[in-house]
Amino acid sequence: MIDGLAVAYEGDVARLTLSRPAKKNAISYGMWSALSEVVARVEDDPAIKVLVLTGAGEDFSAGADISEFGELRSSAEGAAVYDRAIDAAVRALTGMRKPSVAMIRGNCIGGGCQVAVACDFRFAADGARFGITPAKLGIVYDFESTRQLVSLIGPAQARYFLLSGRLIDSGRAREIGLVNDTVPDAGLEESTMDFVGTLCGRSQASIRGMNRIIGKILAGQGESDEEVDRIRLDALRGEDYAEGVSAFLERRAPAFTYR
Incomplete structure (x- = not known):
């Protein structure tokens, strides 16, 4: 301590x-x-x-x-x-x-x-x-x-x-x-x-990506950039996206794994 x-x-x-x-x-x-x-x-x-x-x-x-x-x-x-x-x-x-x-x-x-x-x-x-x-x-x-x-x-x-x-x-x-x-x-x-x-139960890939984008907006950024595009593309390619869609279609709670 x-x-x-x-x-x-x-x-x-x-x-x-x-x-x-x-x-x-x-x-x-x-x-x-x-x-x-x-x-x-x-x-x-x-x-x-x-x-x-x-x-x-x-x-x-x-x-x-x-x-x-x-x-x-x-x-x-x-x-x-x-x-x-x-x-x-x-x-x-x-x-x-x-x-x-x-x-x-x-x-x-x-x-x-x-x-x-x-x-x-x-x-x-x-x-x-x-x-x-x-x-x-x-x-x-x-x-x-x-x-x-x-x-x-x-x-x-x-x-x-x-x-x-x-x-x-x-x-x-x-x-x-x-x-x-x-x-x-x-x-x-x-x-x-x-x-x-x-x-804690939400997709951490989503949370961290969106938190980063919000931070950029609050800092005065007015439009998307390469980092934002990469964040969104990485999410679409990630396991959390596949799990989230599957869980929704199967009417079950998602088990996200991104750390």
Whole structure:
């Protein structure tokens, strides 16, 4: 276990837990630095289909560990080094072809919300709170995370979030599209893992190919290219396609084998 991060493997699923409950899972520089490596290991592990991110205890994460800022972000050079670690973590998450799911309860604020937005899906417990607060610290949010937020909830809501620094509840988060679904706290684990099970049961060739194409669209690509054509052709030639068509015609559940 990396200090502040706990990784567990449950069949096809890897669970990454932000694990500093005494500090509301505030993300330290060491945690930011390790996130990209952990995500890369999950992406490269053929036994894993889905990554679930969550927080230990009552919170997802209250954000970056601001107590470190006086030492690590006291100069422009120090801030640049710190920000590169955050950028690497965010890009590792958004660059995954395997789907990532954030399971959120309690505070999901600042850097914690940044991590959640970088995931493909977000499921929240009633009572969760969301906010991104650089305007309270004199920080300008980075380009990549701003782009992700605008893509997810639109420019008007992104401006509300970033410029005001105000917090919203889980109901409002669902209304604006920040989270996919909200459920009572007691049912969060079951509901989230039920959806994760659905992802695990689908064709991984389809999921990873389509996730890659969505990522290219969100990055600003306006039309198909050779990589997209290759992804689609490889899928048609793959075993999952043959199995999916056979299962449909035979009225049975498919048994996909792509890893």
